[in-house]
Amino acid sequence: MLPSKHIENVDHLIENAKITLDYCIRNFGKYPFKSINFTEISSFTKGFAATAYPSAIFMPEDMVFHANIHADKEQDVINELAGHELSHLWWGNSQIDPDDREGSVMLTETVAMYTEMMLYKKMHGKEKMMDRIKMHQQIYDNEKGLSENQPIYRVSGDNPHIAYSKGAVAMVKLSELLGEEKVNMALKNFLLNNQYPKKPTSLDLLKEFYKVSPNDSTKKEIDRLFKMI
Known part of the structure; x- marks a missing residue:
């Protein structure tokens, strides 16, 4: 796969990943994988915001990689998506396997x-x-x-x-x-x-x-x- 040409927010994304890793490792325990991969998904993919798999985080181009993060100084969409999704490597199926009944999403999304x-x-x-x-x-x-x-x-x-x-x-x-x-x-x-x-x-x-x-x-x-x- 060819690398994305949407590089506007890569530095901010990397900085956010460093801060997220530092906070989660220091407070919750070690990161369970050797690498982190952020993958761009087409903005034409309807109904998709972001999701995290073991060592891989998928996010849409128009919300992160190709977003104008300087348009709204009150909102940091990189933190909202990248930080949130990276934290799922602790609060998801990578380190725990929640009982899939009522309340399971409290252990992940909440x-x-x-x-x-x-x-x-x-x-x-x-x-x-x-x-x-x-x-x-x-x-x-x-x-x-x-x-x-x-x-x-x-x-x-x-x-x-x-x-x-x-x-x-x-x-x-x-x-x-x-x-x-x-x-x-x-x-x-x-x-x-x-x-x-x-x-x-x-x-x-x-x-x-x-x-x-x-x-x-x-x-x-x-x-x-x-x-x-």
Whole structure:
């Protein structure tokens, strides 16, 4: 395959990959592969945003490689897609094999959204990150009346506004409740304790959050965030 001529954002993409790898390795554990490959998909591919496979991340040309990232100073689409998708090499099927029942997307998309938000905070500051969280709250509020409402720990892939947007809001609130360091410790322990062939569920992740919680009041707040509508 010939190399892409869309090289405008390669430097920014590489820098984002370095920051993402540094954050995830330092907080969640080693990167499981020897290389990372970012592959351009035609923008004529309808209904495709991005996806991650072992050591390979596929993203559309018009959203990353050939996007005008300077047009909107308030939005960093490279972080939103590349950072998010690269984090799936931790929060996907590469290191864990989630039980494919209710709540499985909390172990993939919700935690990837958290990682995306922490990277955004690292790159652009907390205030900018909180602006993103307000946007995700609005997305959830706009969508929640259009389909069955579910608590995050039982969310299915049919409700991305819950797994992604409400999940991002809840995870950031969790980081404010426990502290980012404790949340990351719980996430790292979740990976260590649920390696293949185990089939973890969202309840296994909640157990790790409980373990780093200082008291019963905090555990009740965790239940409010993830178990209630």
